[in-house]
Amino acid sequence: MPAVVEVRGVEKDYPLGKLTVRALRGVDLTIDAGEFVSIAGPSGSGKTTLLNLIGCVDVPTQGSVSVDGQATSSLDDNGLTNLRLHKLGFIFQTFNLIGVLDVFQNVEFPLLLQGGMDKAARRARVEAIVDAVGLTPQLRQRPNELSGGQRQRVAIARALVTGPRIVLADEPTANLDSQTGANIIDLMKELNAKDGTTFIFSTHDAEVMRHANRVIRLADGLIVDDGRGAPRAEVPAPASPA
Amino acid sequence: MGVFLRIAARNIMLARRRTALLGGALALVTMLLVLLLALSAGLSDTIVRSATTLSAGHVNVSGWHKLTSRDAAPIVMDAQKIRAIVEAETPGLDYTIVRHRGWAKVVSEATSLNAGLVGINYAEEGRLMAQLQLAPTSEYKDGGDDTKVGDFSEIARPGTAILFAGQARRLEVGVGDVLTLSTETSDGQSNTGEVRVVAVAKDMGMLSNWSIFVPTQTILDIYQLKPDTAGAIMVYLKDIDRASETMDTLRDVFMRHGYGVMDHNPVPFFMKFESVAGEDWTGQKIDLTIWSDEVSFLQWVVTAVDTISFVLITVLLIIIGVGIMNTMWIAVRERTGEVGTLRAIGMSRRRVLLMFLLEALLLGFFATVVGAGLGAAIGLAVDAAAIHVPVAAVQAILMTDVLHLQVQLTDVLAAIAVFTVVTALSALAPALRAARLEPVTAIHHIG
Ligand SMILES: Nc1ncnc2c1ncn2[C@@H]1O[C@H](COP(=O)(O)OP(=O)(O)OP(=O)(O)O)[C@@H](O)[C@H]1O
Numbered sequence: 185m186p187a188v189v190e191v192r193g194v195e196k197d198y199p200l201g202k203l204t205v206r207a208l209r210g211v212d213l214t215i216d217a218g219e220f221v222s223i224a225g226p227s228g229s230g231k232t233t234l235l236n237l238i239g240c241v242d243v244p245t246q247g248s249v250s251v252d253g254q255a256t257s258s259l260d261d262n263g264l265t266n267l268r269l270h271k272l273g274f275i276f277q278t279f280n281l282i283g284v285l286d287v288f289q290n291v292e293f294p295l296l297l298q299g300g301m302d303k304a305a306r307r308a309r310v311e312a313i314v315d316a317v318g319l320t321p322q323l324r325q326r327p328n329e330l331s332g333g334q335r336q337r338v339a340i341a342r343a344l345v346t347g348p349r350i351v352l353a354d355e356p357t358a359n360l361d362s363q364t365g366a367n368i369i370d371l372m373k374e375l376n377a378k379d380g381t382t383f384i385f386s387t388h389d390a391e392v393m394r395h396a397n398r399v400i401r402l403a404d405g406l407i408v409d410d411g412r413g414a415p416r417a418e419v420p421a422p423a424s425p426a
Numbered sequence: 427m428g429v430f431l432r433i434a435a436r437n438i439m440l441a442r443r444r445t446a447l448l449g450g451a452l453a454l455v456t457m458l459l460v461l462l463l464a465l466s467a468g469l470s471d472t473i474v475r476s477a478t479t480l481s482a483g484h485v486n487v488s489g490w491h492k493l494t495s496r497d498a499a500p501i502v503m504d505a506q507k508i509r510a511i512v513e514a515e516t517p518g519l520d521y522t523i524v525r526h527r528g529w530a531k532v533v534s535e536a537t538s539l540n541a542g543l544v545g546i547n548y549a550e551e552g553r554l555m556a557q558l559q560l561a562p563t564s565e566y567k568d569g570g571d572d573t574k575v576g577d578f579s580e581i582a583r584p585g586t587a588i589l590f591a592g593q594a595r596r597l598e599v600g601v602g603d604v605l606t607l608s609t610e611t612s613d614g615q616s617n618t619g620e621v622r623v624v625a626v627a628k629d630m631g632m633l634s635n636w637s638i639f640v641p642t643q644t645i646l647d648i649y650q651l652k653p654d655t656a657g658a659i660m661v662y663l664k665d666i667d668r669a670s671e672t673m674d675t676l677r678d679v680f681m682r683h684g685y686g687v688m689d690h691n692p693v694p695f696f697m698k699f700e701s702v703a704g705e706d707w708t709g710q711k712i713d714l715t716i717w718s719d720e721v722s723f724l725q726w727v728v729t730a731v732d733t734i735s736f737v738l739i740t741v742l743l744i745i746i747g748v749g750i751m752n753t754m755w756i757a758v759r760e761r762t763g764e765v766g767t768l769r770a771i772g773m774s775r776r777r778v779l780l781m782f783l784l785e786a787l788l789l790g791f792f793a794t795v796v797g798a799g800l801g802a803a804i805g806l807a808v809d810a811a812a813i814h815v816p817v818a819a820v821q822a823i824l825m826t827d828v829l830h831l832q833v834q835l836t837d838v839l840a841a842i843a844v845f846t847v848v849t850a851l852s853a854l855a856p857a858l859r860a861a862r863l864e865p866v867t868a869i870h871h872i873g
């Protein structure tokens with residue numbers, strides 16, 4: 185499998201008053217197409233930071249990130265925006281749907297940003313993906329009329345509607361109860377298996393982590409286990425579910 | 427574009443209170459602007475109407491005659507010939523009339539005043555007669571009432587006069603009374619004549635203070651002028667907007683016919699006595715003016731109304747602009763998280779900018795359309811209701827005793843366009859700020 189994400193020698197510093205927070209301190213990572221990857225680690229270990237860099241919403245202080253063979257350092261804001269629009273999908277912890285649009289319109293939105301698809305094709309595409317996440321009955325409802333799990337399904341549909349190479353999800357289950365969270369991860373996994381879309385998600389929840397084919401462990405801004413070759417059995421089960 | 431419009435519209439409707447306040451204010455100011463523009467247009471319209479009936483044609487062919495280089499008489503000699511040239515060679519001509527001009531001391535039993543004399547030929551004065559209205563006697567007589575006495579058509583008889591109510595009041599005369607006109611001829615002799623008041627007309631604003639109407643023959647007699655003279659040949663065109671170019675055409679025409687033509691001096695004839703008397707020539711010269719030259723001393727009224735309107739509207743616009751800017755700042759701050767999300771999923775900076783601008787434009791457009799519509803409706807209603815202006819000073823300034831508002835489509839459209847643009851400009855800084863938000867900071871701004 186070809187690599188879709190290559191992270192080389194990445195450091196990320198955040199200025200914090202007169203101090204500098206070293207969120208990532210030299211990260212090397214390769215993720216192949218079609219992987220279903222979890223990024224784990226304690227709070228403050230740099231999970232969000234790493235996802236932001238892979239997601240091209242932030243740039244590293246040192247090192248390079250390339251996405252689908254494209255070195256992100258060579259791109260300006262427009263180039264990065266286009267890369268996000270065409271190659272990446274985002275799922276957020278807080279769902280981040282557009283409140284004034286209904287389910288159909290939220291899912292349709294990235295296609296409108298991309299342009300170049302006629303109305304009928306767009307409609308078919310949106311309805312198919314909404315059906316895949318099981319929300320056809322809610323097609324004309326607004327986000328505030330949906331449950332948390334349903335909202336996250338809408339977000340998944342929105343992330344996938346453009347057929348991205350990679351879907352990034354920062355703690356997609358943190359605002360959901362554990363059963364709903366598990367269902368969401370199952371759905372993501374199902375979609376990963378069906379189209380081979382690469383999924384990278386972060387989580388605190390060991391139960392959620394279990395579903396991943398590969399778990400990358402971060403601690404204090406460094407990768408302590410890149411999840412390659414390590415048998416899954418070694419992942420310790422939590423004492424009690426979060 | 428559809429989805430952006432929808433987002434903008436929904437956001438506007440979500441912020442209902444803010445929208446109502448800001449949109450309402452914007453609509454009110456637009457309405458005010460439309461009404462002020464209608465007032466100004468109405469005023470101009472009144473001035474045009476009264477000027478072109480009382481004082482001037484669209485174009486005036488008048489002249490100065492100097493027996494010696496030091497005098498100046500506002501007379502056109504050989505009037506028939508000149509009128510024939512005008513009628514033959516004026517493009518877009520409707521008709522011409524001839525008037526005579528004079529200046530006299532008007533003496534009644536009680537008092538006297540100085541006034542311009544306008545010598546008219548009743549048969550030609552359909553336009554004037556259509557405008558003049560008999561004043562009820564209460565307007566010029568103590569103890570008068572609503573009855574209207576007199577008859578304008580009697581001005582066709584020799585030795586008659588039509589006064590305006592204000593003049594009749596000052597002279598303490600009414601219909602049937604006799605006035606003595608006393609004047610000096612160009613060679614310095616004093617002459618008098620008597621006229622009988624046949625009608626008293628309602629005042630027509632400031633213009634009606636200056637002149638009284640008498641038959642042409644009365645002026646010829648008092649000034650001992652030859653019959654074939656005129657004060658001015660007043661030229662009425664099919665299109666008043668062509669007055670200026672028609673005047674230029676006539677200038678060429680008269681020069682071609684070998685007449686001396688004076689340089690264009692855009693002031694009324696009665697302000698030219700001194701300057702013409704100071705010019706070193708004798709004989710006849712033709713003086714061409716357009717209607718607005720003859721009432722240029724009234725232009726300040728329009729200018730004043732326009733200036734006050736402009737200042738008022740500008741101040742209100744600045745206040746509203748600040749309001750819009752402030753509202754958009756709040757909107758951008760409230761929706762920072764949304765902007766971050768949109769940027770993350772691939773919306774460009776340009777589109778974020780357009781999204782916020784569109785929202786402001788939409789609000790501005792609807793508010794101004796509503797305001798302009800209201801203003802136009804009120805303006806038309808007020809005009810149709812012919813509301814009486816109670817204060818004499820205001821009547822004089824507005825040159826009419828009923829409020830005249832002229833709602834013009836171009837004014838309404840201009841008001842909408844200007845205000846919509848102002849709205850968009852006010853929203854520009856906040857929208858730029860939204861467009862510059864970094865996606866990463868924006869996403870994590872949970873609001
Ligand atoms: N914008 C920022 N400014 C300053 N410091 C930051 C910023 N974002 C993150 N950090 C710091 O960088 C380090 C890594 O943060 P990050 O959010 O990547 O951790 P995380 O693993 O996602 O944590 P959590 O599990 O709590 O979400 C932390 O010490 C954090 O305080």
Ligand SMILES: [Mg+2]
Nearest residue numbers: 231232233354
């Ligand atoms: Mg995090």
